[in-house]
Amino acid sequence: MNDFTNLLVEIRHLNNCPEGFLPLHAPVFSGQEREYVLDAIDSTYVSSVGAYVDRFEAMLRDITGAGWAVACVNGTAALQVALVLAGVKPGDLVITQALSFVATANAIRHAGAEPVFLDVEVDTLGLAPSALRTFLENSAEKKADGCRHRDSGRRIAACVPMHTFGFPCRVDELIAICQEWSIPLVEDAAEALGSLYKGRPCGRFGRLGTFSFNGNKVVTTGGGGAIITDDEELGVRAKHVTTTAKRPHRWEFYHDEVAWNFRLPNLNAALGCAQLERLDDFVACKRDLAARYQRLFAETPWCFLVEPANSRALYWLCAVLFRDRTERDAFLVASNDAGIMTRPVWEPLSTLPGFAECLRGDLPVTLDIADRLVNLPSGVRPG
Numbered sequence: 001m002n003d004f005t006n007l008l009v010e011i012r013h014l015n016n017c018p019e020g021f022l023p024l025h026a027p028v029f030s031g032q033e034r035e036y037v038l039d040a041i042d043s044t045y046v047s048s049v050g051a052y053v054d055r056f057e058a059m060l061r062d063i064t065g066a067g068w069a070v071a072c073v074n075g076t077a078a079l080q081v082a083l084v085l086a087g088v089k090p091g092d093l094v095i096t097q098a099l100s101f102v103a104t105a106n107a108i109r110h111a112g113a114e115p116v117f118l119d120v121e122v123d124t125l126g127l128a129p130s131a132l133r134t135f136l137e138n139s140a141e142k143k144a145d146g147c148r149h150r151d152s153g154r155r156i157a158a159c160v161p162m163h164t165f166g167f168p169c170r171v172d173e174l175i176a177i178c179q180e181w182s183i184p185l186v187e188d189a190a191e192a193l194g195s196l197y198k199g200r201p202c203g204r205f206g207r208l209g210t211f212s213f214n215g216n217k218v219v220t221t222g223g224g225g226a227i228i229t230d231d232e233e234l235g236v237r238a239k240h241v242t243t244t245a246k247r248p249h250r251w252e253f254y255h256d257e258v259a260w261n262f263r264l265p266n267l268n269a270a271l272g273c274a275q276l277e278r279l280d281d282f283v284a285c286k287r288d289l290a291a292r293y294q295r296l297f298a299e300t301p302w303c304f305l306v307e308p309a310n311s312r313a314l315y316w317l318c319a320v321l322f323r324d325r326t327e328r329d330a331f332l333v334a335s336n337d338a339g340i341m342t343r344p345v346w347e348p349l350s351t352l353p354g355f356a357e358c359l360r361g362d363l364p365v366t367l368d369i370a371d372r373l374v375n376l377p378s379g380v381r382p383g
């Protein structure tokens with residue numbers, strides 16, 4: 001049996017938390033958060049219009065370089081709308097990775113489509129280009145109206161890779177394959193605000209990209225999300241359909257299509273503006289923590305996951321691979337018993353009851369990682 005005592009002392013030490021509960025990830029509100037939220041309250045604009053929403057969207061455009069940014073109620077809603085805007089229709093298939101948070105698959109389903117789960121690669125934890133190519137070559141055919149799944153005849157309407165824990169996936173290779181097959185790519189960048197791949201921000205590669213600002217993400221609006229795109233038509237439509245498709249008018253209620261009320265409230269955007277002002281600091285702290293974990297785990301038999309080649313990762317959640325499930329479980333028990341919050345990665349989406357019937361490729365890497373990976377405390381620590 002491994003004795004994790006010394007390792008746990010070191011983990012506390014490098015998180016600047018000698019005693020008490022050490023969370024996996026807690027938000028830090030040490031900037032203008034209080035001031036902006038109180039200002040939003042004083043203005044009475046706490047709901048779906050207000051200056052902070054516009055400012056939050058402008059800040060997102062600035063940070064990502066995207067032409068359009070549309071704030072939404074949460075990341076799941078943002079991804080659902082992005083898929084519909086990319087052309088996903090009820091009955092379509094959408095390719096994604098089996099290793100992701102359930103929101104990715106939920107958003108596909110909410111758009112009326114069925115996910116197809118493919119494998120990830122071990123060095124990025126993102127959708128494997130080889131798995132995508134193999135699936136398409138074996139199971140798809142090109143038709144006049146796009147790509148179809150050969151056996152079912154269903155349209156393969158989109159591909160949604162996810163940048164796991166902020167590690168950029170090989171999104172340029174995925175896009176090249178998708179282009180060959182006329183499949184639009186939508187990035188689930190919920191975990192990757194602040195990560196760069198080949199110098200370009202995650203979320204900027206696909207036709208649309210989406211973020212989440214849930215309480216556990218690198219910056220939070222309490223709950224929130226956003227869609228970014230460089231396509232003007234899609235950007236304008238994203239705003240329109242997330243705000244009840246109301247034609248601008250001083251008093252008339254004319255809505256020109258069936259649409260959503262998915263707009264981020266101004267109160268949440270106020271919190272978000274203050275948080276985005278801190279993004280660079282947060283990323284620097286997280287990268288520093290990751291570098292210390294890397295040195296710590298270099299002395300152990302376990303593998304701390306480092307950013308993939310050609311990338312600069314924000315290290316949203318730090319992760320380590322144990323040698324097998326038994327060893328992983330022993331570490332989960334020892335760390336959580338000691339007040340250090342750690343957790344395994346998500347159950348592969350292909351094994352969840354709501355998605356058990358979905359098409360899938362071979363998933364050896366996903367299943368192996370699901371047995372061995374543990375997320376370590378990764379928050380920005382005060383002090």
Ligand SMILES: *Cc1c(COP(=O)(O)O)cnc(C)c1O
Pocket residue numbers: 074075076077100101103104162188190191211212213214224225
């Ligand atoms: C957080 C997250 C989302 C969106 O979650 P919300 O809670 O709806 O904001 C989507 N995909 C992934 C991979 C996530 O981690």
